Amino acid sequence: MRPRASFDVLVIGSGASGLATATSAVQAGAQVAIATKTTLQACNSAKAQGGIQAAFGEDDSPELHAEDVMRSSHDTANPRLVEVLTSEAQSAIHWLEDLGVAFTRSNGGYRLARCGGASRKRLLQVGDRTGHAITKALRETYEESAGEELPHHALRGLEPSQSGWVASFETKEGPAAIEAGAVVLAAGGRCFAEAEVRGELSTNHPNATGEVTRIAVEAGAEARDLDALQYHPNGGAWPSTMQGYSIPETTRAYGAVLLNADGEEFTDSLGPRDAVSQAIVDEVERGKGVLTPDGRPAVWLDTTRIAPDDAEISLPYMLRRYRGANIDPLTEPIYTYPVLHYQNGGLVIDEHAETTLDGLFACGEIAGGTHGRNRMMGNSLLECAVFGRRAGKAAAERGRA
């Protein structure tokens, strides 16, 4: 099939990482197209509620942030990628603000929460719709640019060409091929598909199916830690409308604690994700869990300990959803159980987000190394912004060469 169009930079996927890459590549002066499986709005990023980490606190620093990432990853993360992530966090936040993201503020600064595994308060929020706010600002910026949008383009293959790469797609009009000097893979993880195979619930969007990772590996790209999938400690377990919903970790940052059937705290509710998830599973296995009205295993998340003022500012969406189902988390505890959430590993990248193949870049959840085998909450949106920005710049240089 002859390529029907040619661009400097072709971005695959329209979540936070793809939109950040495309916006940054346009800012670097490249001719850019963003191709995505369904609509530009469809992605995991827009579902992210909790927030994004950056060391703005007076008692905090990028070095402390990096230490927390390395410790939470059990020293499996790539220290160079972690250094880039944490040292560019502040400028990535300011970049997002310049594009229109209004982070929640209090007492003249950002409203910062402490998230699981963190030694300091470091989580910035936009209420509890942080991912929605970030993707909206990035998408609107990109839509105003000269960049091309290619919705309903599902990547099916990648081949090297003389001037870069040829990507083949399945579209509504049939197969299509597009040539680009550089290709950036930003197609997210695979937890929706994996949960279906395991017969479990997932927080993920149905487009999170992982075929782009397979295509890249088949083309020769190296991957790492692909077996390391993350459970979100606090999946909604009841009511049925909340099953598979990720109860924001900020509930615990603002005082909610995990309780067993006897009302006892059985773990550090703000520990690293893998530790908290495992503690819940273990507690249920030793007979100290509770059963939801439809017979699912669970423990309690005592959300009644959250101060109403904090909840109204930082958890309005979550409150609305539970109250819509006639449950008020501020007056009664809620059922929770871990749920499949995030692909920790992915394609190996360098500090400019280039994979092990020339001119093929990757960023966001599809890339591995930044979180090692266990990601901290709030570092994925940050990774999308920091490495998306880097990928866009580096791919623009490569694509225009």
Ligand SMILES: Cc1cc2nc3c(=O)[nH]c(=O)nc-3n(C[C@H](O)[C@H](O)[C@H](O)COP(=O)(O)OP(=O)(O)OC[C@H]3O[C@@H](n4cnc5c(N)ncnc54)[C@H](O)[C@@H]3O)c2cc1C
């Ligand atoms: C419910 C939920 C809450 C979360 N909360 C937080 C949080 O508070 N803080 C935080 O940091 N992280 C959070 N995360 C994690 C974070 O949001 C994601 O890991 C991150 O946004 C992934 O961004 P991405 O751009 O890499 O992928 P995605 O946002 O998943 O985007 C992938 C894109 O690729 C497209 N695509 C897929 N396959 C193909 C294909 N074959 N061809 C073309 N396009 C394709 C998809 O349609 C989509 O547009 C949360 C995740 C979920 C699901």
